[in-house]
Amino acid sequence: MIDFxxxxxxxxxxxxxxxxxxxxxxxxxxxxxxxxxxxxxxxYIAGAIAHCIxxxxxxxLYIKYKVGLEWVNPMGGALCAAIxxxxxxxxxxxxxxxxxxxxxxxxxxxxxxxGLLFIAxxxxxxxxxxxxxxxxxxxxxxxxxxxxxxxxxxAGLCIAxxxxxxxxxxxxxxxxxRGLPARGLYLLLLVMTAxxxxxxxxxVGIILVIALLTLPAAIAxxxxxxLWQMMALAILLxxxxxxxxxxxxxxxxLPSGPTMVLLAxxxxxxxxxxxxxxxxxxxxxxxxxxx
Amino acid sequence: xxxxxxxxDSVNFGYTTSPIxxxxxxxxxPQEAVCIVGPNxxxxxxxxxxxxGLITPSSGSIQIFGKAPIEARKHIGYVPQHILYxxxxxxxxxxxxxxxxxxxxxxxxxxRAEDLAAAERALDDVGLQGxxxxxxxxxSGGQKQRVLIARALACExxxxxxxxxxxxxxxxxxxxxxxxxxxHRKNMTLVMxxxxxxxxxxxxxxxxxxxxxxxxxxxxxxxxxxxxxxYGPGLRIIRHDEHCHHD
Numbered sequence: 001m002i003d004f005x006x007x008x009x010x011x012x013x014x015x016x017x018x019x020x021x022x023x024x025x026x027x028x029x030x031x032x033x034x035x036x037x038x039x040x041x042x043x044y045i046a047g048a049i050a051h052c053i054x055x056x057x058x059x060x061l062y063i064k065y066k067v068g069l070e071w072v073n074p075m076g077g078a079l080c081a082a083i084x085x086x087x088x089x090x091x092x093x094x095x096x097x098x099x100x101x102x103x104x105x106x107x108x109x110x111x112x113x114x115g116l117l118f119i120a121x122x123x124x125x126x127x128x129x130x131x132x133x134x135x136x137x138x139x140x141x142x143x144x145x146x147x148x149x150x151x152x153x154x155a156g157l158c159i160a161x162x163x164x165x166x167x168x169x170x171x172x173x174x175x176x177x178r179g180l181p182a183r184g185l186y187l188l189l190l191v192m193t194a195x196x197x198x199x200x201x202x203x204v205g206i207i208l209v210i211a212l213l214t215l216p217a218a219i220a221x222x223x224x225x226x227l228w229q230m231m232a233l234a235i236l237l238x239x240x241x242x243x244x245x246x247x248x249x250x251x252x253x254l255p256s257g258p259t260m261v262l263l264a265x266x267x268x269x270x271x272x273x274x275x276x277x278x279x280x281x282x283x284x285x286x287x288x289x290x291x
Numbered sequence: 292x293x294x295x296x297x298x299x300d301s302v303n304f305g306y307t308t309s310p311i312x313x314x315x316x317x318x319x320x321p322q323e324a325v326c327i328v329g330p331n332x333x334x335x336x337x338x339x340x341x342x343x344g345l346i347t348p349s350s351g352s353i354q355i356f357g358k359a360p361i362e363a364r365k366h367i368g369y370v371p372q373h374i375l376y377x378x379x380x381x382x383x384x385x386x387x388x389x390x391x392x393x394x395x396x397x398x399x400x401x402x403r404a405e406d407l408a409a410a411e412r413a414l415d416d417v418g419l420q421g422x423x424x425x426x427x428x429x430x431s432g433g434q435k436q437r438v439l440i441a442r443a444l445a446c447e448x449x450x451x452x453x454x455x456x457x458x459x460x461x462x463x464x465x466x467x468x469x470x471x472x473x474x475h476r477k478n479m480t481l482v483m484x485x486x487x488x489x490x491x492x493x494x495x496x497x498x499x500x501x502x503x504x505x506x507x508x509x510x511x512x513x514x515x516x517x518x519x520x521x522y523g524p525g526l527r528i529i530r531h532d533e534h535c536h537h538d
Contacts (some may be wrong), residue, residue: 039377162400167390170382171374174442177343179394224381225426274462 004247015137018252022139022258023242026200027216028151030236032158033196034217035227036189040169044101045093045190047210048108049085050197054115056081057131060207062118074131075198081111090187131232134205136256138245143202150199155191158231165189165229203242204257212238215264219271241267294357296321296450296480297342299505302351304337311337315351315505319497319505324472324481326491329501335484336372338501339452342482343369355450365394368448370457371438372484378428385423388413391404392447413445416471418464432459440468444475451475457490466505469493 001205007016037046063069085107093100119126167175168185176182193213201209210234220233245260252259295318311334319325328336340346341353344360356364363481368391391413392406414420417437422430427438436459443451457465465487472481472494485491490496500506 004363020402027413039380042376123503160398163389163393163398165385166382167393170376170380170387171390173345173371174369174374174390175393177367178390178446179365221377221379221381226381228387230381 001247001251004250007250014141015139016246018139018141018144019136019256020243022090022144022147022203023136023246024239025144025147025151026203026212027235027238027242029147029154029196030200030212030238031216031220031233032154032231033193034213034238035220035231035234036165036169037077037193038214038217038221040186040189042102042190042193043210043214045086045089046193046213048089048104048111049082049190049194050107050201050206050209052081052085052111053078053198053201054081054128055111055113055118055130056115058115058118058122061122061126065122067123072225076203078198079195082198083146083191085111086190086194087187090190091178092153094183096187103212130205131201132205132207133257134201134203134208134253136203136242139202141150147199150195154196157188157192161188162228168195169227203259208257211261211264212241215261216241217266219264219268222271237264237267294321295319295354296323296356298352298354298481299341300352300354302341302348302353304334304346304348310349310503311350312341312501312505315502317499317505317507319480319482321388321480322477323497324476324495325483325497325499326495327482327484327499327501327528328486328488328491335501336454338499338505339369339454339482339484342452343367358433363450366449368443368446368450368451368479369380370436370443370456372451372458374439376538380425380428383440384414384419384425384427384430385410387427388442388445392440409445409447410441414440416444416474417441418467433461433464436460437464437468440471444471448479450480450482453481453485455486457485457487509519 004016007013037043056077056079057074058077059081060072061076063077064072064074075123079099089103089107091098092103115131116128119128149211164175164180164185167178167180168182168189172182172186175185195263197209197213200212203209204212216237217230219233219237220230222234224230241260241264245263248254251255297317297319299315299317302312303310304312315338327338329335338344341348342355342360344364353360356366388410389402389406390401392409411420411423414423417440419434419437419441422434427435430438436456440453440456443453456468460468469490475481482493483495496509498508500508
């Protein structure tokens with residue numbers, strides 16, 4: 001822990017400080033969007049969007065190095081793929097009579113396959129692992145501004161549209177009947193999820209991003225009485241997992257992304273087990289009613 | 292003759308090629324209370340969904356307040372049979388009821404005083420005053436049903452559609468619901484789906500017997516023959532002694 005704090009405060013070593021600031025800033029978007037993802041029960045859709053990103057990254061890298069369009073950026077490709085996947089899944093689930101879970105599975109795997117195929121055909125060596133698992137320690141100052149901008153956008157939308165988003169997450173049919181553009185709001189929610197995932201993939205990678213998006217919100221959901229409380233608690237928990245995971249990984253020389261996710265997973269299991277134990281204990285201590 | 296609130300004209304509907312509703316014709320007048328009865332799968336909920344504009348008929352026309360159902364939605368309150376939601380959803384009773392007022396105040400966090408007053412009145416109406424800040428997930432099935440009824444009442448509707456409102460209610464609460472609906476009879480047209488013929492006979496004067504086709508009967512003329520025609524010949528009708536009722 002001392003080593004971690006020492007490096008964090010060392011002005012000549014900005015990588016750990018940047019990583020921590022990025023993690024704390026990212027927690028705001030993770031907590032807010034994650035709360036909607038958990039309560040609207042679209043974790044699998046978020047997973048499919050995250051995995052589709054590799055397809056966008058692969059195509060962008062191929063265009064950049066094979067076709068020679070230097071201005072093409074892999075993260076731009078990721079953003080296009082994520083928004084495309086979000087809109088496709090949203091429109092299919094709303095309008096088409098197609099099995100949603102089958103489409104999620106198809107997009108999930110086809111996105112990965114397209115990405116790996118294009119990366120394999122791209123000249124030079126591109127390591128897909130850096131996109132799959134990310135590396136929070138490579139975050140630069142420009143990334144911090146980008147994440148801060150995302151936070152402002154997400155927080156602004158969540159505050160302005162708090163009531164309608166609450167309504168479509170709880171009972172979409174009733175929201176529609178009250179004259180809300182429920183389908184448009186659902187698509188907006190998916191696009192917000194897609195943008196959050198793309199920008200935060202740099203921290204923990206495509207595979208682990210869903211854990212940080214959903215686990216803090218899922219834990220918070222066991223304790224909160226209102227949606228905004230769940231968001232606030234999810235943000236604080238996410239900040240705790242990122243700080244704790246980062247310091248543990250630094251002290252024990254472990255990869256940072258998996259350490260954060262394992263920490264979040266362990267606390268989630270403890271909360272579920274603890275909740276069940278408390279429920280059981282309460283039911284035993286309750287006086288038995290006479291017949 | 293007053294303008295019909297609900298008007299079905301030669302309506303046909305089917306999710307696939309086989310029809311669920313055939314040649315449906317009926318009209319409801321202001322302040323009428325009607326009940327839709329019929330066996331499972333006969334098209335009762337489909338009839339409500341058509342009135343709400345959630346589905347469109349294969350042929351024929353539906354007019355609600357003289358408009359297409361989608362345009363008339365702001366005048367309609369709806370109590371679904373059940374809602375699909377996350378059982379751990381963090382929401383209070385008041386927040387659920389305030390959803391009724393969404394069409395009136397949309398952006399931001401602030402709640403308007405008139406919305407709060409309408410929600411409080413609706414909760415009083417269903418006997419849930421004092422539970423405003425209670426978490427919705429901790430309520431019993433019957434209490435949740437009453438919150439959904441309060442949410443529909445808070446819309447201040449001119450047409451109230453209820454899909455099996457007594458499904459989760461005990462006799463005492465059902466009695467309270469009868470009283471609430473009777474109180475609101477003067478201000479709105481009531482349409483409810485129910486299998487509870489005892490409940491039906493107390494609240495409504497007209498019954499729509501649905502079994503692919505719709506036949507309209509006055510409650511007083513609802514004979515065993517009509518019920519058996521609707522539900523099928525296998526039905527056994529047992530009449531309860533009047534003392535079995537809720538007093």
